[in-house]
Amino acid sequence: MASGRGWIRQQHIDQLHRQIAERVTKPVPPFPLSSKQAQQQMSFPTVNSAKAVPLKNGYARKLYASKKSQCSQSSYIDKIPSEIVLKIFSYLDTVSLLCVGSVNKRFHELSKDNLLWYQICSTLPPMKNSRWKPKHMDKVAEILNTSSLQEKPPGYWKKTFINEILANRSNKITQILKSVKHSMGIPNNIEKVVKMSGLHWALTFKDTSGRVKIIKQMDVFFRHTSLTLFWGCLLWPSLESVTTLQLHGITPVLLDKWMPQTKNGPQRLSLIAEYNLSNFRSSRIIGQDAMVDVLLLYPGLLLGVWKTTSEIAFVMATLHYDQILEISTLGSADRPYIIPPHVPVLDDIDPNYGLHGYQLHIDMHSGPRTYLCGTFRNLFCLRDYIRNGFLRLSAISMKNNRQHAPLVGKVGLMWKTPTFEGSIQNCFMMDVTVLDEAEKPFWCFSSPVSLHPSKNSESLYDFMGQSFTLKYEDSEGKVKTELVWMKETEEYYIINLVLYLSTKKVNSWFGTNY
Incomplete structure (x- = not known):
């Protein structure tokens, strides 16, 4: 151990001498030097001088202290033999070995050692639901030796391990997706x-x-x-x-x-x-x-x-x-997952196929608060109401007082930060789920919405209070809602709720031609 520390110290001294010699070869600056700087420059040896600057020199000690960390990192890590580095790598777990390969170019090449990764693959428990069954290292050693493993190109067993891990992840995700239970689609x-x-x-x-x-x-x-x-x-x-x-x-x-889970x-x-x-x-x-x-x-x-x-x-x-x-x-970092297209089920018997049997589930909320949650069944549209490329489905009619529904509580969108929190008045989240006759999701979305004062207040002459509207629209349909503020109870009432489904989406879903 003592001889080892002496060798390390000697490497420090040699590295310091080389840096001082390189500094001397630099050209003299064009500006005049102060007396202290001139004295320090005179203390350095000339380019042809064979004598090194002694460590007792004050300037050398300052340079030694300032470059100590940099010298140790640049000289010792690079001078460690590859065999010792590989021995250290053999004690790392899988995640740590993958991470250390991103430190520098040398570590990246060494971390792809075939024997290293074959030992990792051989000592891990069998991967459940995987095509690859790793064997124990002792049994394999009787057939394969180190030379036969190294005949493979560098990184062969690392790539094999990563490919099997990704395949195992894909199978695991598939199992998780199959375990999902559905209610109303x-x-x-x-x-x-x-x-x-x-x-x-x-x-x-x-x-x-x-x-x-x-x-x-x-x-x-x-x-x-x-x-x-x-x-x-x-x-x-x-x-x-x-x-x-x-x-x-x-x-x-x-x-x-059985795989180690780490935060990073x-x-x-x-x-x-x-x-x-x-x-x-x-x-x-x-x-x-x-x-x-x-x-x-x-x-x-x-x-x-x-x-x-x-x-x-x-x-x-x-x-x-x-x-x-x-x-x-199922997507990638730069490309979203593409949902497979729906295959329409044709029906040549029903003349109004695709115009009836709809269900609407609507949920208005903000955080843990629920303002409205309801389901409307047996929604339909007559052929005469197909206009401007939309099917009109009425869930709440203004003329039917029994259908009118209140928004419970004080409506607002709650927000928070590490230091503040608040509520945005007349804003909330709205979830809309439209199911077809077979109770399959036809049109689903979740979006922030807000209430705005209505411009057609004269149509609400039967009610006392200010009227508001709520609108949402995308490529597949529209939602229009009319509300009125009841001063006596201090709450909003929905008096009209209409869905507009795009005929393009309907024809594509049912194979019709409306």
């Missing part, structure tokens, strides 16, 4: 499945310089047909420099219990939605309070901006349960 055990798969969600910000910042979710609320995600932190990227915002679903690659282990990203923030100021403001303005980004994302600084305060996103597991796990 919608998954009803999402919270349990999310915990089983380790699924969580994150925001990815990209700025003009190409830098990327990932922020994981702070909180999540599970509802009947959707979930709401919250992000709140103290160090948001500047909106002036951010160009793109992406919403990803993240799942761990190692899903088996390998993960797989699945792109859900991408938003352009280069011109975020043109986004629609759906609500505000004394501290923040809330911007709506389609689909289903809310961006809270501080009024004083015009910077991000919080981010909220709402996702409908329909196909949520597929789009959160």
Whole structure:
């Protein structure tokens, strides 16, 4: 041990002498030197001098102290023999070995050693539901020796291991998706499945310089047909420099219990939605309070901006349960999962096929609060009401007082940050689930909405109070709602709720030609 420490010290001294010699060969600066600098320069040997500067020199000691850390990192790590590095790597677990391969180029090459990865593959328990069954190292050693393993190209066994892990993950995800229970065509055990798969969600910000910042979710609320995600932190990227915002679903690659789980282990990203923030100021403001303005980004994302600084305060996103597991796990980091097209079931007997038998489930909420949750069955549309490319389905009629429904409680969108919290008046989340005659999801969405004063107040002459409207529209349909504020009970009443389904979507779904 003593001889080893002496060798290390001698390496320090030699490295220091080489740096001093290189410094002497630099040209003399054109500006005049002070007396102290001139004295220090005169103390250095000339280029042709064979004598080294002694360590007792004050300048040499300062240079030694300032370069100590850099010298040790650049000289010792590079001079460690590869055999010793591989021996150290053999004590690492799988996740640590994958991470150490990203330190530098040398570690990357050494971490691909075939014998190293074959030992890892051979000592792990058999992978359940996998085509590959690793054998024990002692049995294999009788047939294969070190030379035969090294005949494979570098990284062969590492690639084999990673491919089998990804195949095992795919099988595990498939099993998890099959375990989902459906009620009326919608998954009803999402919270349990999310915990089983380790699924969580994150925001990815990209700025003009190409830098990327990932922020994981702070909180999540599970509802009947959707979930709401919250992000709140103290160090948001500047909106002036951010160009793109992406919403990803993240799942761990190692899903088996026998594999070590780490916080920063390998993960797989699945792109859900991408938003352009280069011109975020043109986004629609759906609500505000004394501290923040809330911007709506389609689909289903809310961006809270501080009024004083015009910077991000919080981010909220709402996702409908329909196909949520597929789009959160089966996509890639830069491409979303493409939902397979629906195959229509033709019916030549019913002349009004595709115009009746619809069901509507609607949920209006904010966080843990529920303002309205109801189901409307046997909705239909007559041929005469197919106009402007839409089928008209009436769920709540203004003329039928028994159908009118109240919004329970004080309506508002709750938000929070690590330091503040508040509520945006007349804003909330709305989940709409439309099922066809076979109770399959026909049109599903979850989106933030807001109430606005109605311009047609004269049509509500039977009611006392101010009238409001709520509208939503996308490529598959529209929702129009009329409400009235009842002063006596201090609550909103829905007096008219109409759905408009796109005839293009209906014809594609049922194979008709309306």
